Amino acid sequence: MDNLEKYKGVIPAFYACYDEQGNISPERVRKLTEYLIGKGVKGVYVNGSSGECIYQSVEERKTVIENVMEVTRGRITVINHVACNNTKDSVELARHSEEVGVDAIAAIPPIYFHLPEYSISKYWNEISAAAPNTDFIIYNIPQLAGTALTMNLFKEMLKNPRVIAVKNSSMPVQDIQMFKTEGVEEKGEFVVFNGPDEQFISGRMIGADGGIGGTYAVMPELFLAADKAFREGRCSDALVIQNKIDEIIYAMCECRGNLYAVMKEILKDRGVDIGSVRAPLEPVSSADMEKIKKCSVMINEAIKAFG
Numbered sequence: 001m002d003n004l005e006k007y008k009g010v011i012p013a014f015y016a017c018y019d020e021q022g023n024i025s026p027e028r029v030r031k032l033t034e035y036l037i038g039k040g041v042k043g044v045y046v047n048g049s050s051g052e053c054i055y056q057s058v059e060e061r062k063t064v065i066e067n068v069m070e071v072t073r074g075r076i077t078v079i080n081h082v083a084c085n086n087t088k089d090s091v092e093l094a095r096h097s098e099e100v101g102v103d104a105i106a107a108i109p110p111i112y113f114h115l116p117e118y119s120i121s122k123y124w125n126e127i128s129a130a131a132p133n134t135d136f137i138i139y140n141i142p143q144l145a146g147t148a149l150t151m152n153l154f155k156e157m158l159k160n161p162r163v164i165a166v167k168n169s170s171m172p173v174q175d176i177q178m179f180k181t182e183g184v185e186e187k188g189e190f191v192v193f194n195g196p197d198e199q200f201i202s203g204r205m206i207g208a209d210g211g212i213g214g215t216y217a218v219m220p221e222l223f224l225a226a227d228k229a230f231r232e233g234r235c236s237d238a239l240v241i242q243n244k245i246d247e248i249i250y251a252m253c254e255c256r257g258n259l260y261a262v263m264k265e266i267l268k269d270r271g272v273d274i275g276s277v278r279a280p281l282e283p284v285s286s287a288d289m290e291k292i293k294k295c296s297v298m299i300n301e302a303i304k305a306f307g
């Protein structure tokens with residue numbers, strides 16, 4: 001098995017980058033990629049929930065990953081989420097991902113229809129077969145996907161040699177331990193990513209090798225500092241930073257606008273303009289602006305203190 005070190009660390013979920021008309025902006029994709037590389041993150045997770053992938057066409061998703069790859073050129077790890085809810089389009093994105101040279105592809109289960117587990121494993125394995133030289137990451141996010149990764153389904157997927165990790169966004173941190181233990185037992189080495197940003201340090205403590213998260217990109221310095229403190233065994237420092245992160249996430253969630261819209265406003269304050277969100281996601285309202293400014297101040301102060 002390949003060395004999996006390249007996946008172990010802080011991996012921000014990449015946001016959808018739009019121009020003023022709401023179309024994907026290749027320039028802004030490049031800008032966001034450079035910004036994240038500059039922060040020292042381990043990698044990026046492209047075209048996931050935070051990339052608003054369920055609102056994008058196959059062509060748009062190809063444009064996004066092509067531009068990310070042109071900027072990264074091997075400097076950081078790139079994971080591309082390719083699930084499209086039908087096998088055909090997902091297979092096409094998987095094939096394209098391997099062509100452009102991503103490190104790994106990832107996929108949620110099919111949503112809306114609650115399919116039997118043999119259909120879900122078939123869906124994932126067909127996607128994976130379309131990128132035969134690329135690592136595959138299972139994305140477990142039951143609260144949004146409507147289907148959970150059961151141990152049974154997980155064990156079935158471990159038979160696929162390309163399956164090297166689970167990105168676990170279910171809320172019990174214990175799930176991380178279960179997937180890690182079973183994965184390591186079966187494969188010798190296996191990566192689990194923490195999903196819920198609010199539990200990043202708990203996830204690390206119980207066995208996650210790193211995290212992939214939707215709020216990392218607005219405050220990468222804080223997640224990197226928390227991760228560093230954890231690695232160095234300074235657990236109380238890590239906890240202090242985690243508490244501050246959570247305070248910031250709760251404050252961002254108080255806005256009327258969708259969380260991604262709020263975070264994109266904060267990124268503008270940080271010098272990266274990637275537009276707003278695609279409908280039906282709610283853009284920020286004028287009443288949100290004051291709250292957003294406060295979030296920006298909280299982030300800046302926390303970076304000064306811990307970053």
Ligand SMILES: CC(=O)N[C@H](C=O)[C@@H](O)[C@H](O)[C@H](O)CO
Pocket residue numbers: 049141143144168169194195196197198212213214215249
């Ligand atoms: C449910 C959901 O979207 N989970 C994301 C990925 O795991 C997280 O990164 C959240 O965006 C984050 O924890 C904020 O709630």
Ligand SMILES: CC(=O)C(=O)O
Pocket residue numbers: 013014045047048049050051212213214215
């Ligand atoms: C939030 C997240 O991790 C994603 O973009 O899927």
